[in-house]
Amino acid sequence: PIQSEQTAVTAAASAAYRNDRAHVVHSWSAQASLDPVVVAGGSGSRFWDESGRTWLDFSSQLVNVNLGHQHPKLVAAIQAQAERLCTLAPYHANEATAEAARLIAQAAPGDLDKVFFTSGGAEAVENAVRVARHHTGRVKVLSAYRSYHGATAGAISLTGDPRRWGAEPGMPGTVKFWGPYAYRSAFHSDSEAQECERALAHLADVLMVEGPHTVAAIVLESVVGGNGVLVPPDGYLRGVRELCDRHGIVMVADEVMVGFGRCGEWFAIDRWGVVPDLITFAKGVNCGYVPLGGVIISERIAQTFAHRVFPGGLTYSGHPLACAAAVACLNVYREEGLIERVRRLGEELVRPALEQLKSRHPSIGEVRGLGMFWALELVRDPASREPLVPYNATGADNRPMAEFAAACKDRGLWPFVHFNRVHIAPPLNISQADLRTGLDIIDEALNVADRYLVQ
Ligand code: PMP
Numbered sequence: 001p002i003q004s005e006q007t008a009v010t011a012a013a014s015a016a017y018r019n020d021r022a023h024v025v026h027s028w029s030a031q032a033s034l035d036p037v038v039v040a041g042g043s044g045s046r047f048w049d050e051s052g053r054t055w056l057d058f059s060s061q062l063v064n065v066n067l068g069h070q071h072p073k074l075v076a077a078i079q080a081q082a083e084r085l086c087t088l089a090p091y092h093a094n095e096a097t098a099e100a101a102r103l104i105a106q107a108a109p110g111d112l113d114k115v116f117f118t119s120g121g122a123e124a125v126e127n128a129v130r131v132a133r134h135h136t137g138r139v140k141v142l143s144a145y146r147s148y149h150g151a152t153a154g155a156i157s158l159t160g161d162p163r164r165w166g167a168e169p170g171m172p173g174t175v176k177f178w179g180p181y182a183y184r185s186a187f188h189s190d191s192e193a194q195e196c197e198r199a200l201a202h203l204a205d206v207l208m209v210e211g212p213h214t215v216a217a218i219v220l221e222s223v224v225g226g227n228g229v230l231v232p233p234d235g236y237l238r239g240v241r242e243l244c245d246r247h248g249i250v251m252v253a254d255e256v257m258v259g260f261g262r263c264g265e266w267f268a269i270d271r272w273g274v275v276p277d278l279i280t281f282a283k284g285v286n287c288g289y290v291p292l293g294g295v296i297i298s299e300r301i302a303q304t305f306a307h308r309v310f311p312g313g314l315t316y317s318g319h320p321l322a323c324a325a326a327v328a329c330l331n332v333y334r335e336e337g338l339i340e341r342v343r344r345l346g347e348e349l350v351r352p353a354l355e356q357l358k359s360r361h362p363s364i365g366e367v368r369g370l371g372m373f374w375a376l377e378l379v380r381d382p383a384s385r386e387p388l389v390p391y392n393a394t395g396a397d398n399r400p401m402a403e404f405a406a407a408c409k410d411r412g413l414w415p416f417v418h419f420n421r422v423h424i425a426p427p428l429n430i431s432q433a434d435l436r437t438g439l440d441i442i443d444e445a446l447n448v449a450d451r452y453l454v455q
Contacts, residue, residue: 016050027151028163042069045430047414055409058426058438059416063225063257063373064288066329066338068427073328074289081324090117090317097318100326104285104296107266107330110275114302116310117294117318121256121282122150124293125219127312128278129154131297132217132250134311135304139172140210142203143219144179145186146227149254158219161227162392177206179220181230183366183377184385196233204243212247217278222268225257228421229368229375237274244277250301251276256293260284261333261428264343264371271370277301286329292322338428346371349432350424353439363388363449374424376442378404381454387420388449400452407445413438415445 016038026034040050045068048054060066067074081096088094101115116131118124129141143149145160156163157170164170178186180199187198207215218240224230237253244251253276258268262284265271269279278301282293305311316322333339346369354374358364365379365387378388378401388400401417408415416423426438 044068044070045427045434055412055414056426056434056438056441057414058408058424058442059414060425060427061288062283063262063416063423063425064283066261066284066428067287067332068429071287071329071332073332074287074325077324077328078289078321081321085320087316088318088320090313090315094318094320094323096320096323096327100285100323100330101318103327103330104281104294107260108279108296109267109270111299112275112277112279112296113299114297115294116297116312117292117323118282118314119291119316119319119322120150120293121254121280122152122155122293123314124256124280124282124295125149125155125158125252125254126152128219128252128254128280128295129158129217130311131278131295131301131304132252134308135250135301136216136248138214138216140175140215141171141173141217141219142175142177142206142210142215144221144224145176146179146181146230147221147224147254148226149219149221150256175206175210175215177203179224179230180232180236181228182233183368192233193235196235196239199236200239200243203240207243207247207249212249215247215249217250217252218244219252219254221254221258223258223263223370223373225373226418228377228418229373229423231368231370232272234272237269237272241274241276250278252278252280254280256280256282258373260330261339261342262371262373262425264339264346266339284329286322286325289325289329290319290322291316292319292326333428336429342371342428345432345435346373349435350374350439353436354424357439357443357446360443361446361450363446363453369424372424372426372428372430376422376424376446378420378422378449380452386454388452389420391419393419400449403448404445407448408441411441411444413441413445415442 037049039047045057046054104115105113143158147160149155149158154171156167157174180195182192182195189195189198253269255267259281277298279296286292354367358367362382363378364376366377368375380386380388389398405417
C-alpha cells in the first residue's frame, strides 16, 4: 500500500506540474525557463513539495506570511467567515471589515484613522495617488529610484527599478529622485549623516525645479524593500515630512512590505516617530492568506471626501474573508507580543549573527536591516564594492547568485535572492532554533559566493 500511495502522489505532482507548464503564466519570468516547485503544503516556517522535500522559508514567500503557513487562528477565522458570509458588495457594512479597519487605525500613527481597502499593494498605491491628486488638485508624484511600488499602470510608473521598463512611458506626471543609500551613494557621501543631508538637499532641488506647487505627493518606502533593504538614515524621513509640510505635499509611506511588524514596529516609519499622510499596506496585514491591501488615510485628508465622492472603488474592497483573516492576524501580533519580539531578536540575535558572517565571508560587502528584515549585499571585491553580479543580471552573468540560491535550497532553506543581495525575511514567529539553522545554512552557502572573489 505504501508503494501505491507514493506512486499516486508522484502522479499528482507531475499532473500539477504538466498543467502548470501548459497553462499558468507566472509573474516576472521568461516562461520557457521556469521549473517551479509544486508545493503540496506548509506549516509554520516550512513548506514542502509532493515528494516530501521540505524548505525552511527565509523569504516568507514574498515577505507576506509573517505568521508562517497555516496559522491555526487565521485558518479558523477564514473558515468561520466562509460559513457566515463569503463576499459582499462594498457599499454594505459588515463586522469583519469594520473590525479590521478599527484594528488597523488603532495600529497606525497619528490621525491615520480611515481605511480604504484594496485587493493588494499595487491597488493601494494607485488609490493613494488618486487620493493625493484629488486632495491637492495637483498632478505630479515624486518617487525614488531603487523602489518598488507594484505592477499596475500607476504603481509601476512610480517604481524605480527595471520592472518599470516594460511599462514605459507609463503614467504622466511621475518624477524620480535618489533616496539615501550610503553604501553606493549617489551623492559621494562618506557617512550616514552626510548621506541624509545630501539626499534631502537633492530632494529639495528636485522640488524646486519641478515647482513644488505642482507636486501632489511624494511616495516612498519607509524602508526600501525589494531594492535592497535600504534603512534610511536617522533624520531622512523627518526631513521629507518637513518638505511636504512646507509645500502642502501629501507624504505617502509605502509600507506594503514593511508594515505590520516586519521591522519591529507596527509600521516601519514609527521607528523615526514620523507621521505620514497616507500609508499603503498589504501582505502582513493578514499574511496574504486571502488577498488584501489598502490605504490608511489621515482624518484631515479623509475630510476631502466627506461631501465629495471618493474617487475610487473595487468590487472586492473590504472583502469579508480577507478582513476576517486580518482581524485574526492583527490580534495574534498584539496578543503574542510579536512586534516587540521582532525588535528584540533583530538586535540581539540576527544583527550579531550577520555581522559574524560578514567577518568570515569577504563576499559580504554590507549587512543592513532591522527586525526580521535584512540584506547581505554580496561583492566580488570588498575594496571596490564591485557587485558579485552586474545589476539586473540574468543567465550566465547571474551564475554566482544562482549557485548561492541552489546551495541554500539543496540544504533545505528557501532564500530570497535579488540581484547581488541575499534578503533575510523569515516569518516573525520563527523559532530561535529555526532562525539559527537558517543562518547556518546561509553561512555554508556563502562559501559559494566567496569563490567568485577577485584575487
Ligand atoms: N509596494 C511595495 C513596497 C511592495 O514591496 C510591493 C510588493 N512586493 C508592492 C507595493 C505591490 O504589492 P502587490 O504585489 O500586492 O500588488
